Amino acid sequence: MPTHGLRIVLLVALLASRAAAGADALGERLAACAACHGEHGEGVAGAEYYPHLAGKPAGYLFEQLQGYRDGRRQNTQMTWLVQFADDAYLHEIADYYAALPPRARAADTGAEQLTPERRAVAEKLVRDGDPARDVPACSACHGTALTGLEPGVPALIGLPADYVVAQFGNWRDGIRRSLAPDCMHDVATRIAPEDVRAVASWLSQQSNPDGARPAPAGAFTPPKACGALPHAEAAP
């Protein structure tokens, strides 16, 4: 029916314009975020000390914001800003940055070069994990393309080596925590520091030239239940 079809088109157009207006208005409210993470959540070029936010999974971003508010993550500037924000607004902020185009990133050619032997160690951990120590492969949760999984697993490619090494140290020491079960804490305590370094260097040398998005929710099932992620209930 033409009138019915027209109505749908108009409704879709109306919703789209409303969504766009809402997103614009939200960006204007988030000047505090833009100061460090960039106007469009693109981060600071060449470093992840101020991480990029654009295109990261919304559930992951929300979990980090909530973590700063509730003491699971430690960064006084972040806690200062979000400490009196409720879940609804944190969700909205997370959704806003998740919807922005992910950042394309070339391989970090300045990172430390791995010997063939260290490269093999890294690739084995990424692709197969270390079953003897109950360490799953990175790719089992973060995807074979390592671009993450909606809504809660972030991409690994395109992260500088120093950032990855620092996070492993924080997980190991409990400075960075997630809601239980805290998978990355378990993983970080089972990988030798020199192997963490190798994996981090290897990851930093993978490019993300197209700014690939995380795999859609349900594209695959990670082997472990982690944190507050929806797939936690489904996993064994």
Place this chain on the structure above:
Amino acid sequence: MSRRGWSVAAAVLLPLVLAAVAVGGVLFLRQGGFAPYRVPRDSHRTVASDAATLARGEYLAHLGNCVACHTTRGGVPFAGGRAFALGVGTLYSTNLTPDARAGIGDWSADEFAHAMRNGVSRDGVLYPAFPYQHFAGLADADLDALYAYLRSLPPNPQKPPENRLAFPASSRLALVGWRMLYERPPGAAPATAPSAPDARGRYLVDALGHCGMCHSTRGPNGSLPAEGYLAGGRIPGLDWYAPPLDSRQLERYSVAELAAYLRDGTSPHGSAYGPMAEVVYAGLRAISLDDATAIAGYLKSLPPRPEPAPAAAGAEAAPRDAPLANGAEIYRTYCVDCHGDDGQGKPDAYPPLRGAVAVTAPDPVDALRIVLYGGMPVTTAGNPRPHTMPPFVQTLSAGEIAAVVNWIREGWGGRRSELGRADVEAVHGIATD
């Protein structure tokens, strides 16, 4: 010493000793004598715990903001353990859940009321960081409702860490000395809370709301002298400045605007930040419009207190290390888009700077902190998606921040402001708990 020497010494010393004992005795009587130390441990009085009482107790707990001090970041509500870094060391708040060992599970209603009003529990004399001097005015019925509500919480076995205090503050006996100097019990408290708006506003401000803990001018040793009542000052341990609460300070607000500010954390004149944002987030956003209006009406009725004398009135102006002209340029580059070329802000988005508390306050600490670290106003039903202020600590140098804050405070705050780099650097560093 000869016999004669002893008798001379006795003749001189004895009156002094007697005088000291007499003064001590009078001071001891004035802090309430022995009564505050008689904790009613033999009482087993229980209270009603019907749904209506519990709901009222929960509401009163919001008004009194118990949860803010008695919860760690992300911790179990009311289980205590939050650290308070004071000049004398670090205090940890207590566990208010009904766990028999870690909390107040073994306390009777009378023991709870006694601790609230007198600052003495079965564990000894409490530190005056606990606002018992305010809670002394709480009505019997409200104390019973609070007690019933706390008893209804899930018991939590977490014991707070031991206080880490230097001598003599570490000695509970020293607290008796403090009480002799500064504790003056107000006399009988009402059986039920007043309901007429004027009286209720005063009751909520003075007793349950304990507004004076932050908004009063402190005397020596953290005391709360009568002349400092709601006269504003630096908050001990938090290092924010809380403004006076009276008809002059609140002139810009209508009663309705002030009531809305208490519940929404924002107003046409600016938003709550720092500790006040926490007060709104943890408590006031849940209070009724009637109670918010009663509080606002009472505060707006208070006569203005004399302004503290300006420190350097009439003194020769010292040379500045951060010129104001530079401040104007920084303002035009970084601030003007949101706060406007006349400091007027933008309605429903960015607060005006002209006349704002942080701009007019005698103490510049709030302005410096907000410019350094930015902020996000508290999310509330009335302001669910707050506009945020960016931090400038990574963009502007300490000298530039001093210059722009001086320029703003002189232009729109009506005060001479001569902050330099060192003043900004002294505020560096965020302590969020």
